[in-house]
Amino acid sequence: MIPTARLALVALSAAILAACAPAPVKTPPPAAPAPEPAAPAPTPTAPKVVPATPEELARFRACIAGLRAPAEAAGVTDATFDRHALTLTPDMGVLPLLDRQPEFTTALWDYLAALVDSRRIAQGKERLATYAPLLAEVQTRTGVDPATVVAVWGVESDYGQNFGQRPLLQSLGTLACFGRRQAFFRSELFEVLKIVQRGDVRAEDLKGSWAGAFGHTQFMPSTYNRIAVDFDGDGRRDLVGSIPDALGSTANYLVKSGWRTGQPWGYEVIVPAGFNTALAGRTNRRALSEWQAMGVARVDGGSIDLPADTRAAMLLPTGREGPAFLVFKNYDAIYSYNAAESYALAISLLSNALRGEPGLRTPWPTDDPGLGRDERVELQRLLTARGYDVGAIDGVLGSASREAIRKEQARLGMAPDGRAGQKLLRQLREGR
């Protein structure tokens, strides 16, 4: 696929981009949570359970009872099934999420501003320091460098600060019996029951996003069973309670996805004059030497110390205008984690920031850059001070914040699109 400005503006949802993914860790194709703000949002309390009608409840009970035999065939004992599945009640609230369309499309620069923001960079550097011995051990045993591992951790669960709040068994049980992807979710339900059965994680500690991704690394249960490692050697693969297991498993995922030790994910590059943009796209691989012959070079003038025949692809995420990237095999490994260009770029750019590298040289094609979470909090405070009820001041811009933004934009003569950018923040700061 050729990333274009249109693509960047229209749909940075994993939902759409996941279609071409081989086997992402956590994307439950084809629907995914709306990409705004894309980062796991702080949710201090679990969303309210939507109870089933008596008729739905009867259907659910019959459905679950009918899963006992296939679960057993998948390796779930009757005892495990009866204790953890037969006792479930559905949460009908997860079903609308299956078909949810993003209500607010997010430009790539806004997505990145929220994910690769000053808070995540600062906290990531703290994690690098705190877990330096562990990360060194992960690197020794897997070949994956600390900054990459920590960047995945930061984007997936905000360094363990946000796992999602929905009881996983309940979500998966519901999705296994209602909605249009029951076969997929049944299989994930059996996988998560096996995790409980093995004693890796207690059932009550299994909380996650609505679709089943959970823990520090936000693995789906099937990914968990395939990829998770007992890095701390206590006999359990615990990606909820053990940071060593979580970080070791993240690295293991990247290794299984083709990680090349010591190679960079890619570089920001200059686009040569007259460059044929049809050559861009992650799957349009050419030898590094071919790109270099066309005039592709690092924006900072640095050398690319890789063999001339290294396969590489050009990314122009917002078309000819905006930053361009030459990416290698490790970018694909990161991409496989969640099968979206926006996601892979966020991890890659966060990893650069965690290494202390400077940010992008080329600006994104906008005169109104996006806001990080601290700036979103500030914006919510300013809106509150003006009498708007934006709900919790948490940096997550929900519908109440959007509505307040629209009203202020209209008042200030801006296009009332509900988007939070630097221009609006500046005007409100200045008391306009």
Ligand code: CA
């Ligand atoms: Ca362990």
